[in-house]
Amino acid sequence: MDGRSARWEAHREERRRTLISASRKAVHRLGADASMEDIAAAAGTSKSVFYRYFSDKVGLQQAVAEVVIERMQDKILQAAKTAATPRQGLLNMVSAYLEMAETSPAVYDFVTRSPGGMAGGHGVPAVHGALGHFFDEVVAMLARPMSVHLGAADSTLLNYWPTAAVGLVRTAGERWLSTPASPTKPDHIRMAGQITSWLLRGIDADIGVGPAGTDA
Incomplete structure (x- = not known):
């Protein structure tokens, strides 16, 4: 390649990065259903320019996802490193x-x-492209601390745990995210604590049920 x-x-x-940044800001302001x-109008350019760089809306969605997910992954990794x-x-x-x-x-x-344009919502979340890679990475990140936490427990069965954990975190998190604000809605810190408790102790601890379904 010459100069x-x-x-x-x-x-x-550089132009592509600028359009991705402008798209993220536009979606933040206009909503996820923005056309x-x-x-393009919010970015101060034309739809044809966007098609030139991203082919279609799915391509734009993928490009924005790669940037957003990279930032989320960096923050999650940093959060894990600060834990004792x-x-x-x-x-x-x-x-x-x-x-x-x-x-x-x-x-x-x-x-x-x-x-296809359908959100994960309250059903089974769709995982694709950069998003699928992101959750694969999260599964790997969860596997490491849990192998230390659980020590000599059955490693064969524990191989399933991180994947199940990511499913719980994501579905519970998205349900929480879509719940309208109210005095009873927990903030992200309280919600994170509850999800962590479910992951490590299950729901038995919340409803007072002991081993094998007996009352605690």
Whole structure:
């Protein structure tokens, strides 16, 4: 690649980053249902420019997701590193995830929608592209502290735990995120504590049920 081609590629990549940033801000302000035309207008350019860089709305969604998810992953990793115990690490990771999602629910909704346009909502979340890679990474991050926390427990069965944990965190988190604000709605710190308790102790601790379904 000659100098002219390198400069053009650098310019194109910089322009792409600018459009992604503008798109994220537009979705934050306009909502997850914003059209390509709405996003382009908010970015001060035309829809044709967006199609040139991202092909279609799914391509734009994927590009925004890669940036948002990279930031979430960095924050979650940092949160885990500051913990003194595996349990605290898990709590910090869940709290960081909820806090980042709460910062802009519209952007979170936009990047977690399936290519067909349906959000994960209260059903089974769609996982694709950058989002799928992100949750694969979260599964791996959860596996490390839990292997320390549980020690010599059955490692074969525990291989399933991180995947199940991510499903619980995500579905519970998205249900919490979509719940209207009210005096009874927990903040992200309290919600993170509750989810962590469910992950480590199950619901028995909350309803007073002991081993094998007996009253505690």
